[in-house]
Amino acid sequence: MKFNLSSKLSLILSILGLLAPAGYLVGLNFHQGVLASYGIDSSIFSLSTYDVYVYAYFAFGHMILEMATQVVELLNLIFLPPNVYISIALFLAVVVFVYRMLVQKDNVNKKDCSRFILIARKSINYISPKNNRFTEALFLTSGLSYIGVTFLLFLASIAFFWFLLPQAAYSEGKDVSKYQLEKFYENGCNIPNGEEWSQCHKLIDSNGQVVLEGLLAAQNKDYVAFYTGTQSVVLKFPNSATLIKLRSNITKTSS
Incomplete structure (x- = not known):
């Protein structure tokens, strides 16, 4: 029992050891994708490790939401009229086909078998690994080769996924910013x-003058970046300056 628990803990720690750098790369690339939409160099806005993992959380959230949206659209495509009737018809056709195959299999006996089927059975029995050493060797070699190729493909998939996931996070960051830019261009x-x-x-300076106004692209303790509609502006955060966001005069009415 202790050995199994220790093995499970080791496996969990190994997985976490892989997920930690993967999450860091996802968060970093998501942040870079956001800034790239505004044409801003991400090296200016360095992130703490905490902020990177926060970005990773949002990146995974956006990607999962996008995948869920695709799944819902696929289900709507299948189960909404008129496609739902086609889906039901195809399903019933497959059920009838499988049923007829099973019934025919139950009704077939040796007397009803055609000559072709008997020859095929004899051939299959002859080349069966249980009766033929050459076929056994061929199956063994093919099986080992298949395992080797599968293992190599598994390693290649991990490597591909390792680079694909950050790239997907980068693209997701650009898509999020694209949505914000579309709203900005509209309103x-x-x-x-x-x-x-x-x-x-x-951005208001200490004298109450507006230094910059626009879409806030990025901010840290040293720099701030705005998108004004025609250009992106990065400047050092002025001393005693403040950032404000306008609020409408909407008031809640009590019933």
Whole structure:
């Protein structure tokens, strides 16, 4: 019991050891994809390890949501009229086909077998690994080769997945920013009807003057980046400056 528990713990720790760097790469590439949408060099906005894993969490969330959306669309394609009738017809056709094959198999006996079937059976028995050493050697060699090729393909899949996942996170980051940019191009810094907050931020200096206004692309303790609609601007965060976000005058009415 102790040995099994120790083995399971070792397996879990090994998996976590692989997931930790994978998650870091996903979060980092997601962040880089977001900044790339604004044409901003990601090296300016370095991230802490904590922030990278937060980005990884959002990246996985967006990717899972996108996959779930694709699955829902596929299910709608299959189960909504008129495709649902086609799906049911195909399913019933397969059921009838399998049923007829099983019935024919039960009714067939040696007397009813054709000459071709008897010859085929004799041939199969002759080349069976149980009766033929050459076939046994062929099967053994093929099996070992299959295991070797499968193992190599498994390693190749892991390597491919290792690089594909960060690339997918990078693309997902660009898609998220693309959605924000589309809303910005549609409404600018105006607050759409029914929404509470503007999409834009303002950078106000210590004298109350607006330094920059636009879509906040990135921010850390040293730098801030805005997208104004025509260009991306990165500047050192001024001393005593503040970031504000406009709010509409929507008030809740009590019934």
